[in-house]
Amino acid sequence: MPKETKYIIFTGGVLSGLGKGIAVASVGKILSPKYKVMPIKCDGYLNVDPGTMNPVEHGEVFVLDDGGEVDMDFGHYERFIGTTCYSEQNLTMGKVFHEIRIKERRGDYLGKTVEYIPHVVDHIKNKYYELAKKTNADIVLIEIGGTVGQIENNLYIEACRQMKKDVGEENIMYIHLSYVPIPSGVNEQKSKPTQQSVDLLRQRGIAPDIIIGRCSEMLTDSIKEKMATFCDVTPDAVITGLDVNSVYKIPLVFEQQGMSKIICQKLDICVKPKLDKWESLVKKLYNGGKTLNIAICGKYTNLEDSYASVVEALYHSAANLDCKVNISFVETTNISNMDQIANLDGVIVPGGFGSRGAEGKIKVIQYCREHNIPFLGICYGLQLAVAEFARNIVGFKDANSTEINPNTKFAVVDILPEQIQVENKGGTMRLGAYPAILKKNSKIYHLYGSEKVSERHRHRYEVNPDYHAVLQKNGLIFSGMSPDGRLVEFIEISNHPYFVGCQGHPELKSSLLKPAPLFFGLVKAAKERRVKS
Numbered sequence: 001m002p003k004e005t006k007y008i009i010f011t012g013g014v015l016s017g018l019g020k021g022i023a024v025a026s027v028g029k030i031l032s033p034k035y036k037v038m039p040i041k042c043d044g045y046l047n048v049d050p051g052t053m054n055p056v057e058h059g060e061v062f063v064l065d066d067g068g069e070v071d072m073d074f075g076h077y078e079r080f081i082g083t084t085c086y087s088e089q090n091l092t093m094g095k096v097f098h099e100i101r102i103k104e105r106r107g108d109y110l111g112k113t114v115e116y117i118p119h120v121v122d123h124i125k126n127k128y129y130e131l132a133k134k135t136n137a138d139i140v141l142i143e144i145g146g147t148v149g150q151i152e153n154n155l156y157i158e159a160c161r162q163m164k165k166d167v168g169e170e171n172i173m174y175i176h177l178s179y180v181p182i183p184s185g186v187n188e189q190k191s192k193p194t195q196q197s198v199d200l201l202r203q204r205g206i207a208p209d210i211i212i213g214r215c216s217e218m219l220t221d222s223i224k225e226k227m228a229t230f231c232d233v234t235p236d237a238v239i240t241g242l243d244v245n246s247v248y249k250i251p252l253v254f255e256q257q258g259m260s261k262i263i264c265q266k267l268d269i270c271v272k273p274k275l276d277k278w279e280s281l282v283k284k285l286y287n288g289g290k291t292l293n294i295a296i297c298g299k300y301t302n303l304e305d306s307y308a309s310v311v312e313a314l315y316h317s318a319a320n321l322d323c324k325v326n327i328s329f330v331e332t333t334n335i336s337n338m339d340q341i342a343n344l345d346g347v348i349v350p351g352g353f354g355s356r357g358a359e360g361k362i363k364v365i366q367y368c369r370e371h372n373i374p375f376l377g378i379c380y381g382l383q384l385a386v387a388e389f390a391r392n393i394v395g396f397k398d399a400n401s402t403e404i405n406p407n408t409k410f411a412v413v414d415i416l417p418e419q420i421q422v423e424n425k426g427g428t429m430r431l432g433a434y435p436a437i438l439k440k441n442s443k444i445y446h447l448y449g450s451e452k453v454s455e456r457h458r459h460r461y462e463v464n465p466d467y468h469a470v471l472q473k474n475g476l477i478f479s480g481m482s483p484d485g486r487l488v489e490f491i492e493i494s495n496h497p498y499f500v501g502c503q504g505h506p507e508l509k510s511s512l513l514k515p516a517p518l519f520f521g522l523v524k525a526a527k528e529r530r531v532k533s
């Protein structure tokens with residue numbers, strides 16, 4: 001049993017969507033880099049991973065270096081903690097049962113009745129312990145999705161209860177995130193929902209060490225006292241999860257209230273959080289200079305969470321360039337005139353699937369190219385930029401991706417040969433980190449500052465090699481290729497302030513302290529455009 005690793009378990013109560021993922025990421029931020037912190041997210045649903053789920057329902061699918069398609073909370077974890085996660089860090093009940101079934105068929109439980117307790121719960125605990133070992137983590141943060149009392153989370157909660165005995169009381173603590181409403185008319189902070197959700201947790205054998213009360217204002221001393229009495233914690237272990245206008249403020253909000261001190265006392269560790277640089281960048285997020293209007297043009301624009309990492313990557317670059325971004329979402333499905341594009345300082349066509357909205361995106365891309373509007377095309381955005389270039393510069397009428405029109409005469413974007421035989425939908429795209437070699441002296445080479453780069457991918461289609469020569473001859477610059485020269489990873493054009501496409505998803509590796517180079521380039525060009533106008 002790995003006694004040396006410390007575990008912090010995060011549960012939630014009352015409501016979902018209170019920001020548990022941000023709380024986990026913020027605690028991780030506070031404890032790193034002194035300690036090697038590894039987060040684990042446990043989801044109750046029966047999908048093996050979120051890769052096959054609709055981003056409108058579930059938010060963006062986050063992709064890791066190892067190709068894992070994971071919950072969008074991993075975006076917060078990596079951005080805050082500055083760590084690279086593995087796909088095993090996202091547990092789902094689908095994954096757990098899938099593995100149990102394989103073990104059962106293999107005969108691992110021969111002669112036994114396979115039961116929730118001990119077999120499933122032991123399997124879950126072993127996943128935690130194995131991960132601690134594999135990553136050599138000092139501290140593992142385990143987030144149990146949803147709220148206590150939801151039937152699908154009970155096995156995770158039971159596993160985390162049992163862990164206390166396995167790892168020793170001094171190596172584990174429990175943080176419960178709850179909601180403190182201030183009903184209008186009553187105008188008073190109310191502690192009952194928290195008391196009741198802590199009660200539910202206690203019924204499952206877990207007593208929290210820290211309570212984070214999400215509230216629109218700082219919790220008063222009197223409500224802290226009350227919550228402390230009813231929930232058996234000390235008043236300083238009741239921490240306000242304040243409503244803020246930026247999630248990046250949460251590590252600061254927690255630390256101002258002594259979060260690290262309470263954790264250190266309980267786990268017998270010692271840390272002095274280094275948040276100076278973070279704090280100064282957070283200030284810049286709001287006090288930066290010029291406001292730039294940047295649009296994300298896509299089809300899932302009714303839910304910001306579908307493009308969460310793209311939005312964050314824009315904020316990261318803006319803070320580092322002393323400007324602000326005003327992000328709008330343009331639905332391209334029925335876009336007819338370009339008035340709303342004309343006044344923008346920058347445009348992003350992000351990743352996407354299927355044909356809806358594609359023609360509109362191609363029109364937007366054409367407009368950006370012809371009117372010198374800084375443009376970044378990501379994955380699908382690169383593919384559509386190639387179709388646009390083929391149509392309007394090369395003269396290939398109706399050139400397209402075969403994803404949109406399988407019968408197009410000019411299939412400038414086509415399915416990857418290795419994808420043709422693929423039938424299963426889950427986890428079968430070209431996924432994860434792939435390297436590219438950049439063309440020296442290209443725009444993006446200067447942005448990355450290196451010739452060999454790596455971005456994360458999630459796609460089945462690619463620029464068709466049959467058209468490489470003609471596209472290049474007409475002026476499309478392939479500024480980055482896969483090392484074997486087969487796949488176009490980056491494109492750009494000259495005589496334009498910024499017209500760049502990337503087959504990978506640079507937004508997935510962006511952070512406040514280290515903004516993604518291609519977003520930095522876009523925001524910089526947008527800023528220059530604004531200054532000129």
Ligand code: GLN
Nearest residue numbers: 351352379380459460461
């Ligand atoms: N649909 C495109 C493909 O599969 C683009 C995918 C994406 O944008 N992530 O290649």
